Amino acid sequence: MKPGLNQPCRPVWPGLRRRPGHLPAASLIPVLVLICGCASSRLNTARENFYLGRFPQAEAALGAEDAEGRDRVLVLMERAAIRQSGGDYEGSARDWVRATELAERLDYISISKSSASMVVNDRMLTFLGAPYERTLAHAFAAKSYMALGRWDDAAVEARNIISELENRNGFPEEPYSRYLAGICMEMIGDGEGAALQYRTAAALMPQLGIDPVTGRLEKGAARRAHELICFVGIGRGPTESGSWTRNHIWGSSPYAELIVDDNVLGRSHTLSNTRLLMAATEKRAAVLRAAKTATRIAIKEALAQAVEDENEMLGELVRLYLFALEATPPRRWETLPLWLQVARVPCPENTGSFQVVFRGEGGRVVARQTVTEPLVRNGRTRVSFVRAF
Amino acid sequence: MKAKVSHLLVSSAVLLVVCVLTGCSAFRYSVGEEDPATSDPLTAKYDQRDLLAWANLISKDLLDNPFPPAGEDQPILVVMGIQNRTKSHQDMKAISDTITTHMLDTGSIRLVNAARRDDLLKEQGYQLANCTEDTKVKIGRQLGAKYMLTGSLVEIENESGREVRVSKKQDVYYQLTVEITDLETGLIAVRKQRDRLRRASKPLIGW
Numbered sequence: 001m002k003p004g005l006n007q008p009c010r011p012v013w014p015g016l017r018r019r020p021g022h023l024p025a026a027s028l029i030p031v032l033v034l035i036c037g038c039a040s041s042r043l044n045t046a047r048e049n050f051y052l053g054r055f056p057q058a059e060a061a062l063g064a065e066d067a068e069g070r071d072r073v074l075v076l077m078e079r080a081a082i083r084q085s086g087g088d089y090e091g092s093a094r095d096w097v098r099a100t101e102l103a104e105r106l107d108y109i110s111i112s113k114s115s116a117s118m119v120v121n122d123r124m125l126t127f128l129g130a131p132y133e134r135t136l137a138h139a140f141a142a143k144s145y146m147a148l149g150r151w152d153d154a155a156v157e158a159r160n161i162i163s164e165l166e167n168r169n170g171f172p173e174e175p176y177s178r179y180l181a182g183i184c185m186e187m188i189g190d191g192e193g194a195a196l197q198y199r200t201a202a203a204l205m206p207q208l209g210i211d212p213v214t215g216r217l218e219k220g221a222a223r224r225a226h227e228l229i230c231f232v233g234i235g236r237g238p239t240e241s242g243s244w245t246r247n248h249i250w251g252s253s254p255y256a257e258l259i260v261d262d263n264v265l266g267r268s269h270t271l272s273n274t275r276l277l278m279a280a281t282e283k284r285a286a287v288l289r290a291a292k293t294a295t296r297i298a299i300k301e302a303l304a305q306a307v308e309d310e311n312e313m314l315g316e317l318v319r320l321y322l323f324a325l326e327a328t329p330p331r332r333w334e335t336l337p338l339w340l341q342v343a344r345v346p347c348p349e350n351t352g353s354f355q356v357v358f359r360g361e362g363g364r365v366v367a368r369q370t371v372t373e374p375l376v377r378n379g380r381t382r383v384s385f386v387r388a389f
Numbered sequence: 390m391k392a393k394v395s396h397l398l399v400s401s402a403v404l405l406v407v408c409v410l411t412g413c414s415a416f417r418y419s420v421g422e423e424d425p426a427t428s429d430p431l432t433a434k435y436d437q438r439d440l441l442a443w444a445n446l447i448s449k450d451l452l453d454n455p456f457p458p459a460g461e462d463q464p465i466l467v468v469m470g471i472q473n474r475t476k477s478h479q480d481m482k483a484i485s486d487t488i489t490t491h492m493l494d495t496g497s498i499r500l501v502n503a504a505r506r507d508d509l510l511k512e513q514g515y516q517l518a519n520c521t522e523d524t525k526v527k528i529g530r531q532l533g534a535k536y537m538l539t540g541s542l543v544e545i546e547n548e549s550g551r552e553v554r555v556s557k558k559q560d561v562y563y564q565l566t567v568e569i570t571d572l573e574t575g576l577i578a579v580r581k582q583r584d585r586l587r588r589a590s591k592p593l594i595g596w
Contacts (some may be wrong), residue, residue, distance in 0.1 A: 097478065152472065152473050152481075153473075153478055155473075155474075156473060156475065156476060156477065156478055159474075159475070159476045160476050163476060163546075188472075
């Protein structure tokens with residue numbers, strides 16, 4: 001210190017050796033924690049409103065404009081699901097198409113985000129969706145296009161489903177999307193394309209007895225004069241914490257009965273379960289990122305050690321922070337149903353609406369709905385979809 | 390030491406001036422006219438260059454076939470749509486409109502407005518009920534088409550496999566098929582195809 005200079009009084013951490021001009025590494029850690037992104041509050045608000053049936057409020061929570069930031073693909077996927085349930089099929093299709101386009105465009109290794117993820121966690125990376133989420137985005141967009149009677153556009157999404165599933169790199173197959181892609185192909189008159197998807201779905205779900213040629217859910221079923229295909233979503237898909245306890249009201253194998261004029265036309269069958277898809281995806285992803293996780297842990301330990309060299313207590317706090325971030329759950333598309341089902345039943349020629357009875361454990365009635373829309377006709381086939389939380 | 394600091398300051402100042410003079414343009418919003426037929430493609434996917442090039446070539450191919458056949462003067466066509474068999478949501482009506490516009494301009498064919506049939510009937514109904522005798526159109530005088538124009542656009546996409554590289558190659562191939570079918574006999578009078586392949590290189594690493 002030079003004589004005659006008045007040094008200002010500055011607070012000093014106990015035991016911390018101040019080095020003039022040196023910014024302790026620890027001061028960067030809280031900044032990283034703040035920007036690492038815990039689950040966005042607006043996403044949580046939207047999801048809560050969605051499952052309470054308050055679709056306008058759910059959509060308002062996410063805003064109407066194009067999303068920005070690391071979670072923009074996730075926001076688009078969630079908003080699309082909210083819009084579809086609210087009857088805005090055009091808006092929902094647009095959002096899902098935008099989400100999948102963005103996911104493809106942003107699918108590169110970002111040096112800045114990867115570097116940050118090596119210090120914090122994978123939430124620093126741009127959300128691109130798990131492979132099954134991207135496939136289901138195409139599947140749900142196809143449903144919206146079918147609801148609008150745009151069969152060619154639904155077939156475009158079917159081709160994207162097939163492309164995703166043919167290039168899934170060891171991630172799980174997805175029979176629901178395969179079957180839906182088959183329906184889309186059948187609706188535009190591509191019988192061979194449809195049969196290929198039905199055959200694949202039949203091989204994945206042999207217990208269902210899917211007819212590999214016609215796609216009927218009973219082999220050898222006689223040709224029907226008129227048919228109703230209903231895509232059914234039941235329950236709540238996995239949340240960031242991995243599960244949702246409310247699904248217990250559904251039991252282990254819920255289903256929906258379709259009824260017209262007090263006649264039970266048939267029931268739905270589960271083709272996919274998003275919790276099982278998530279678990280299989282996590283298993284595969286863990287293998288792929290094992291090396292990265294090990295490296296990140298080593299870097300965090302080195303950082304904590306560097307701070308500990310200056311201040312033992314602060315070093316322990318930093319270690320606690322950094323390793324607590326490892327426990328942050330991955331981001332997920334949470335407005336997906338748990339059970340993805342299809343019902344394909346004969347129906348009267350003049351079917352303008354139908355009732356759905358949702359049954360849970362032991363056949364107990366859990367919910368009822370009357371469906372008047374969407375109910376779109378293409379020749380002798382009617383297509384609809386319904387959801388129960 | 391002072392010389393080093395001075396050198397560093399001068400270098401930084403020069404770099405800053407260079408950045409200000411050249412880098413600023415990268416941050417300015419700019420708009421310019423481009424020729425839609427010859428502008429550089431931004432992606433390997435279908436774009437306006439394809440639309441214009443194919444429409445021009447296909448319409449010429451159809452008329453050079455030759456269509457209409459000898460002895461037929463300005464046959465009437467109806468457009469029943471070109472099917473989208475790609476993985477992107479394209480405006481297929483734009484393709485058929487551009488093709489038929491080229492064909493109409495040559496005077497070789499006539500075209501019925503199938504897309505506006507409902508509007509036609511609506512206007513005719515209105516005129517029948519409300520317009521004077523000398524101005525309203527006669528009902529039941531629409532001309533029937535002899536041929537229909539249909540087609541399909543197919544896309545085949547391939548990407549390079551997973552390898553240790555800094556970029557990924559993507560080939561996107563399109564094939565446009567357009568056919569004219571005789572509505573009376575069901576025979577295809579003429580069918581033409583055009584295709585193109587674009588290769589894009591997509592970086593695997595970015596900022």
